[in-house]
Amino acid sequence: MKSKVYFIDFHTTFQRNIFDKIDDALDRAEFNTVYREYDKVAVKMHFGAENNFGVINPRYVRYFVNRLLALDTKPFLVDTNTLYAGHRVNSIDHLNLAVRHGYAPSVVNAPVIIADGLKGQSEEVVPIDTKETKKAFIGSDIHHADAILALTHLTGHMETGFGAAIKNLGMGCASRRGKLAMHSVSKPTVNRERCIGCARCAQWCQVNAIEIKDGKAHIDEKTCTGCSMCLSVCPFTAIKIHWDSSHDYINAKITEYAYAVAKHKKDKIFFVNFLNNITKLCDCVSIHGEQLVPDIGILFSKDIVAVDRASIDLLNEAAGRNILKKLFPDIEWEDTFSYAEKLGMGSIDYELVKIK
Ligand code: SF4
Ligand code: SF4
Numbered sequence: 001m002k003s004k005v006y007f008i009d010f011h012t013t014f015q016r017n018i019f020d021k022i023d024d025a026l027d028r029a030e031f032n033t034v035y036r037e038y039d040k041v042a043v044k045m046h047f048g049a050e051n052n053f054g055v056i057n058p059r060y061v062r063y064f065v066n067r068l069l070a071l072d073t074k075p076f077l078v079d080t081n082t083l084y085a086g087h088r089v090n091s092i093d094h095l096n097l098a099v100r101h102g103y104a105p106s107v108v109n110a111p112v113i114i115a116d117g118l119k120g121q122s123e124e125v126v127p128i129d130t131k132e133t134k135k136a137f138i139g140s141d142i143h144h145a146d147a148i149l150a151l152t153h154l155t156g157h158m159e160t161g162f163g164a165a166i167k168n169l170g171m172g173c174a175s176r177r178g179k180l181a182m183h184s185v186s187k188p189t190v191n192r193e194r195c196i197g198c199a200r201c202a203q204w205c206q207v208n209a210i211e212i213k214d215g216k217a218h219i220d221e222k223t224c225t226g227c228s229m230c231l232s233v234c235p236f237t238a239i240k241i242h243w244d245s246s247h248d249y250i251n252a253k254i255t256e257y258a259y260a261v262a263k264h265k266k267d268k269i270f271f272v273n274f275l276n277n278i279t280k281l282c283d284c285v286s287i288h289g290e291q292l293v294p295d296i297g298i299l300f301s302k303d304i305v306a307v308d309r310a311s312i313d314l315l316n317e318a319a320g321r322n323i324l325k326k327l328f329p330d331i332e333w334e335d336t337f338s339y340a341e342k343l344g345m346g347s348i349d350y351e352l353v354k355i356k
Helices: 018-028 058-069 091-100 165-170 176-183 200-204 229-233 247-262 304-319 323-327 335-342
Strands: 003-008 040-044 074-079 112-114 123-127 135-139 147-153 155-157 161-163 210-213 216-219 269-275 297-301 350-354
Touching: 003 018, 003 304, 018 058, 018 297, 040 058, 058 074, 058 147, 074 091, 091 112, 135 176, 135 247, 147 165, 161 165, 165 247, 165 269, 165 304, 176 229, 176 247, 200 210, 200 229, 247 335, 269 304, 297 304, 304 323, 304 335, 304 350
Parallel strands: 003 350, 040 074, 040 147, 074 112, 147 269
Antiparallel strands: 003 297, 123 135, 155 161, 210 216, 269 297
16 A cells, blocks of 8 residues: 655645644644654754754744644654764754754753763664664664654755655664764774874773873774774864765665664654755755755655655656756665665655645
């Protein structure tokens, strides 16, 4: 049977505003059946890099939070820390950035939580039996949530071709160790020019893989487990990540991590994809990217595969061509859909229901 994906465009009138349309779409998509009283609902977001304006407008977020509150659930906004240095690398900077971008509790009507804790190490290990992953490392507070509302902004992506709901769950819910496992197939090393030999990393390494030699840190590749703690604690960004995963590998890993996130939340996740401000690069970049196409609309579904497939089809339709193929000719991003379907995450076959 085809999965249903509900679609609204951004056209509104004085008689019917965008929230009237969202309400109708949520009702038709049976949003209320996903959540029940007392559920702690992780509203999975991306708060955007500094100077990036593509992210979902906080007023929309407040609206979804209010729909959840009306069901007597306990929603909270959530994301995880980044692997790389920046304004989202630890909970303190990340929460401050979220507030600067308008995701303050007074605006969105819910608290904001960084799921993998202060330094990105608060994680749960989820065993799965997939091609590339046997253990997935998921941010604790997402893993322990009763349900998820994935609010996703569609973008292009230089590593994966596109970023949508599968990436929001897969990469976006992973702890730092999980993100390192997706991005890198080799162990971290030390940038000797940056390292001042303070030994902070060595103190935190649980397996004693770091030694200070000649005033610089040195990582023993054989002992290192890739836990990423040294990345978190070095204040001088002297630990180097090797971004050496292939496009195919990273897409497979992201899909497997999304599978791991959903594993204990059967029928407890709802997906909303925003197709506006669509740029070639993702919301992790600190630039205000040029829009690829005029704003398209918002999609709603219980099926993660269908909602992402429909998002790309609508993007291509608006562009009048296979725009991601043109932008990223070397990335086989369509394999993500077939692999996700093979894992039983959803269906590529969908019916688009347009709501006026
Ligand atoms: S924490 Fe950073 S600067 Fe200090 S020894 Fe380790 S790598 Fe070098
Ligand atoms: S990644 Fe973890 S195990 Fe490897 S050196 Fe850093 S702290 Fe130690």
